[in-house]
Amino acid sequence: MLREEKLYTTSSDYVYDELLHKILMRQMKPGERLAEVNLAVALGVSRTPVREALRRLASQGLLEIIPNVGARLVSPSQKDVEDTFKVRSVLETTAIRFALQNMDDTNLEELEEGIAQEEKAIRRGEFEEYLAVNEDFHRIIAHLSGNEVLESFIKNCIARISIYTAIIDSPIHEILESSLSEHKKILEAIRERDVSKAEKNMEEHMINTSNFLFSYGKKMV
């Protein structure tokens, strides 16, 4: 895995990336406890860099740290996730508006390539791979906005939502297909350089994703 090959200047960064990756890959469940020594031993470092990484994640709203008790992954309520989607929606529509101004053919190809990989992962039933490429679509657009603050906020929203969706053990094929087709619709608007259509498609994608999530969540209960 590339992530492991990456050379880190500090152990703290290594631990941070490792934990964030686990979160994005849904390898941790909401409310899960993160004991410092466990992580330190598992990652082959001391408690110091582990603690620094935990504080960073906590300040981004991904962990909750209670003094003298410890850190656990947040356990977002349905309202928390809805709130996150509301914010994400305005941020992503803004991002796609900016991105359209900056985008050239190379960028467009990159997005198309990403969607092709999504499709391939779904067809092959490679869920791990799907998770790795799915949100890349959004991250690429966020990046193309050329606005670093916007990009970091969007990434944060995605991470927050990842924690919630980790409770869904076996993803419903229906959701994946639907998400893919919405990505295609957004891409189509981008190809046509139709700003308001792109914004509209993006907003609908956010609403649909949110709704799908909760209609599924209710079924589970």
Add this chain to the structure above:
Amino acid sequence: MLREEKLYTTSSDYVYDELLHKILMRQMKPGERLAEVNLAVALGVSRTPVREALRRLASQGLLEIIPNVGARLVSPSQKDVEDTFKVRSVLETTAIRFALQNMDDTNLEELEEGIAQEEKAIRRGEFEEYLAVNEDFHRIIAHLSGNEVLESFIKNCIARISIYTAIIDSPIHEILESSLSEHKKILEAIRERDVSKAEKNMEEHMINTSNFLFSYGKKMV
């Protein structure tokens, strides 16, 4: 000062709040170096909690930490600040829209009281006091949105912008007056429960603040 009386459960939180306060009060300049031992001695703690606080601030985009070199306050370019204002604008218009749905008479009084304090501080020429209450107007609205993610992002934008405005040593009375009158216009729209007017006034306030900042910045050069 109340902040000093506050009881902290951890030294790390204490250091964090202390540094954030200095940033919001424009007591630190962009690019300023933050040596760990200096801060530790100044605040009467060891390097450990200082380092944790520095990482937290860095993960929020307020500090830049270079491995083996150290931490310094970020030194945002004009584009960085413009980008921050763009994001802040969409976040704050969203916040005021949500806030209007939740707001009762008590909340309205709180906003009016805040604006009265702003006015008082300006009249008396108490700049320190002005800084303390000025952005409270925005923080209150962000809080009334009832959306914690939105609130945290808005606060982060305000902090980022505070760093930039710290280069303005003596604030121009003109800016303060103009900001105050815009707050009053926003409040007026809130009183009338006019959502689109409130959004419009808020957006204009953002644009004006941003423009004022840069027209002033150019004069300085």
Add this chain to the structure above:
DNA sequence: TCCTCCCAATTTGGATCCAAGATATATGAG
């Protein structure tokens, strides 16, 4: 049987210590 209190074990918060990297100074060659 259940509740309360107390003690042991575990875990975190924070201080200290050491090594490694970076910076600044000084030294020597051209």
Add this chain to the structure above:
DNA sequence: CTCATATATCTTGGATCCAAATTGGGAGGA
């Protein structure tokens, strides 16, 4: 006199250590 190299000093990264807080369990009493 200038530049390059070497060295000393300073600062950070990370490991370890100790104290304090929390948790879990067991003993004792109602």
